[in-house]
Amino acid sequence: MQYAIKLAEADGAFVATCRDLPAFNSVGDTVEEALRESVDAIALVLQSYMDEREPIPTATDKKRGEHWVALPALDVAKVGLYQAMQTKGVRKADLGRMLGMHAPQVDRLLDLAHKSKLEQVEGALAHLGYRVNVSVEPVGVRHAA
Incomplete structure (x- = not known):
């Protein structure tokens, strides 16, 4: 992104x-x-x-x-999680139930200032039917969204 x-x-x-x-x-x-x-x-x-x-x-x-x-990969994954939730009509409370997490834990998954583990965000995305795809490319090249 x-x-x-x-x-x-x-x-x-x-x-x-x-x-x-x-x-x-x-x-x-x-x-x-x-x-x-x-x-x-x-x-x-x-x-x-x-x-x-x-x-x-x-x-x-x-x-x-x-x-x-x-943006850093973790931020991109968190924004992707937010967008997936919007697309699927999933609220934070719904995601918390899916993941067996309390509200503050879900909030941290969507907080760009919090250094969550990428694996946690990947797991949340997987519950919504999405996956993270990381690529490495030269600086200055735009990667298609």
Whole structure:
């Protein structure tokens, strides 16, 4: 899962914006720092969509001058779990019953700030009829969603 980020220099810093995530903003002293900080900023914005039970915006193609910023595999799996739940009409309480988990445990599976074990998210996805597919590719290549 990647989003195209545009950087603009302002007052000696690099300000990052994302067309697909209007609430997104990030900044860094260098291009590299701005892009690194953008990973956390994307996660924060996606978490807000999840918290508000809103659909996750689809990433559009990168335009000239934009940079791809990819989320870590665990975050992608958690967003995928959220999307699978939305597609299947499964609530957190339903998932908890399926997995034999208490509400706080289910909340952590959907919390992008919590470092769950990937295997736990994979297990939850399997109960919904989904699987995780991990790939390794060169930096800068967009993987189809």
